[in-house]
Amino acid sequence: MYKYILLIFSFSLVACGGSSGNSNSVPAQPSSAQISSQAVSSAAKQLALVPLPAQVVEQNGVLDLKTEVSLVADSSASTATQAITGLLNLVGINVVNSATTKIRLSIVNQPDLGNEGYRLVIADDISISAQTDAGLFYAVQTLKQLLPVAKQASYQLPRVEIIDIPQYAWRGSMVDVARHFFGIEYLKKHIERMAAFKLNKLHLHLSDDQGWRMEIKKYPKLTSVGGSTQAGGGPGGFYTQDELKDLVAFAAQHNIEIIPELDMPGHVQAAIASYNELACNNVTNLGLYIGLDVGFSALCLTKPEVIYPFVKDVLTEVASVFPSQYIHIGGDEIKHVLYPEFIDKANQIIKDLNRTMIGWEEASAGKNLAPDTLLQVWNDNYDIQSATDRNIHLILSPCSYFYLDHGNYNGQPETYTWCRRQGIPLERVYSFNPQKYSLVTGIEAPVWSEVVTSEAALDNRIWPRLAAVAEIAWTNQSARNYQEFTQRMKALKPYFDGAGIQYYAEPQLGW
Numbered sequence: 001m002y003k004y005i006l007l008i009f010s011f012s013l014v015a016c017g018g019s020s021g022n023s024n025s026v027p028a029q030p031s032s033a034q035i036s037s038q039a040v041s042s043a044a045k046q047l048a049l050v051p052l053p054a055q056v057v058e059q060n061g062v063l064d065l066k067t068e069v070s071l072v073a074d075s076s077a078s079t080a081t082q083a084i085t086g087l088l089n090l091v092g093i094n095v096v097n098s099a100t101t102k103i104r105l106s107i108v109n110q111p112d113l114g115n116e117g118y119r120l121v122i123a124d125d126i127s128i129s130a131q132t133d134a135g136l137f138y139a140v141q142t143l144k145q146l147l148p149v150a151k152q153a154s155y156q157l158p159r160v161e162i163i164d165i166p167q168y169a170w171r172g173s174m175v176d177v178a179r180h181f182f183g184i185e186y187l188k189k190h191i192e193r194m195a196a197f198k199l200n201k202l203h204l205h206l207s208d209d210q211g212w213r214m215e216i217k218k219y220p221k222l223t224s225v226g227g228s229t230q231a232g233g234g235p236g237g238f239y240t241q242d243e244l245k246d247l248v249a250f251a252a253q254h255n256i257e258i259i260p261e262l263d264m265p266g267h268v269q270a271a272i273a274s275y276n277e278l279a280c281n282n283v284t285n286l287g288l289y290i291g292l293d294v295g296f297s298a299l300c301l302t303k304p305e306v307i308y309p310f311v312k313d314v315l316t317e318v319a320s321v322f323p324s325q326y327i328h329i330g331g332d333e334i335k336h337v338l339y340p341e342f343i344d345k346a347n348q349i350i351k352d353l354n355r356t357m358i359g360w361e362e363a364s365a366g367k368n369l370a371p372d373t374l375l376q377v378w379n380d381n382y383d384i385q386s387a388t389d390r391n392i393h394l395i396l397s398p399c400s401y402f403y404l405d406h407g408n409y410n411g412q413p414e415t416y417t418w419c420r421r422q423g424i425p426l427e428r429v430y431s432f433n434p435q436k437y438s439l440v441t442g443i444e445a446p447v448w449s450e451v452v453t454s455e456a457a458l459d460n461r462i463w464p465r466l467a468a469v470a471e472i473a474w475t476n477q478s479a480r481n482y483q484e485f486t487q488r489m490k491a492l493k494p495y496f497d498g499a500g501i502q503y504y505a506e507p508q509l510g511w
């Protein structure tokens with residue numbers, strides 16, 4: 001039995017208009033700021049929902065949901081239909097045409113809901129409407145958090161109207177599968193968990209000094225040699241193109257886009273060990289690398305006749321596997337007079353593939369970047385103005401808030417401290433204010449895996465902190481409050497346990 005104390009609250013939708021935090025290069029959507037400024041009611045805060053929805057309006061009483069419902073779903077709502085079917089199955093509710101309680105999933109023309117917003121009404125029936133399948137899918141994730149994880153004979157759902165819309169179009173998680181390799185089955189679990197918190201971009205860091213993880217058919221040694229080890233030694237691993245296509249399809253079923261990153265022109269020792277000619281002729285360090293240093297390897301920028309055909313071939317295969325609009329070129333931690341030229345050439349190759357480049361912040365050195373390029377900020381105080389002056393938008397990953405390889409607490413073993421000595425506790429993550437930046441497309445939290453050696457450790461670094469990231473990216477800044485977030489997260493513990501997440505038992509959540 002759910003015991004929600006809901007306060008009566010009235011609201012109104014305001015007309016669509018004004019600016020949002022969204023990028024010009026990601027489909028525009030109204031921001032939750034455009035929904036009534038009274039947006040987040042006390043009612044919303046009583047429900048154990050993360051991320052916090054934009055509006056919750058109580059209607060009196062509960063819906064007593066028995067173990068049968070009928071389901072009426074728009075035929076174009078394939079991911080939402082799959083999600084609701086899975087959810088009903090999980091809680092033991094059968095879909096029976098003659099059942100009196102209906103669940104409706106309707107695609108509607110309501111521009112103020114944007115590309116990902118939804119309206120969820122729990123009354124005598126459950127009515128969900130959105131402009132898109134993705135919006136309906138997110139409503140199902142909300143419904144999932146309102147239901148218990150264990151099967152019951154019946155379920156008491158609060159009668160409520162929720163209108164919800166994300167603040168940012170880019171709500172991401174990055175996993176470094178290069179320093180330590182993590183298999184497809186783990187990534188699928190991660191995708192399911194991300195989706196539950198309405199995250200929508202999974203950035204895979206697919207190559208680095210310690211390993212090359214994506215099969216490239218034209219250069220088989222990239223994986224047979226470059227994929228054969230990892231940081232600290234060990235077997236490494238790689239994904240075949242078929243496995244990656246399957247992962248992309250799985251992610252799409254969860255409204256998550258996979259963003260591939262092949263890091264260049266630095267961070268390439270695994271590629272050099274596979275094809276020595278990619279290094280300059282005077283380079284003698286041509287072997288595999290299992291250490292933890294950065295900034296020592298580079299494609300030979302003075303051998304354009306060697307490296308650009310390689311870059312083009314690799315990115316062409318990347319584009320054939322990943323349908324994402326964006327390809328991440330890396331571009332971090334290298335200083336060379338020809339570096340800006342490399343960025344411009346890589347950008348042109350990606351444009352010729354009808355895709356859009358993302359680079360880490362250093363790629364702002366490119367001279368010919370189009371405004372639809374995205375740059376990912378990782379140093380807290382990096383001067384990115386040369387990019388924003390050109391109307392280039394940002395993915396925010398400042399390391400002292402979002403580098404989840406740093407400790408959940410000061411002194412946590414096997415964590416990094418280079419960006420923030422005291423680690424990055426949950427409260428610190430949550431305290432980030434994206435409004436300090438302009439031209440923000442969204443938020444993304446990376447986990448670098450030099451010292452993350454197992455799936456259990458990866459879970460521990462990601463959760464619960466990624467839920468805070470999700471709320472920063474989804475919920476209007478003015479509506480967020482850490483104490484209330486911790487209360488809602490506390491109540492979601494059974495979800496984390498039920499999903500088998502090996503989270504860090506954060507004391508501030510009472511876990």
Ligand code: ACM
Pocket residue numbers: 332333360378
């Ligand atoms: C980075 O942390 N080198 C992007």
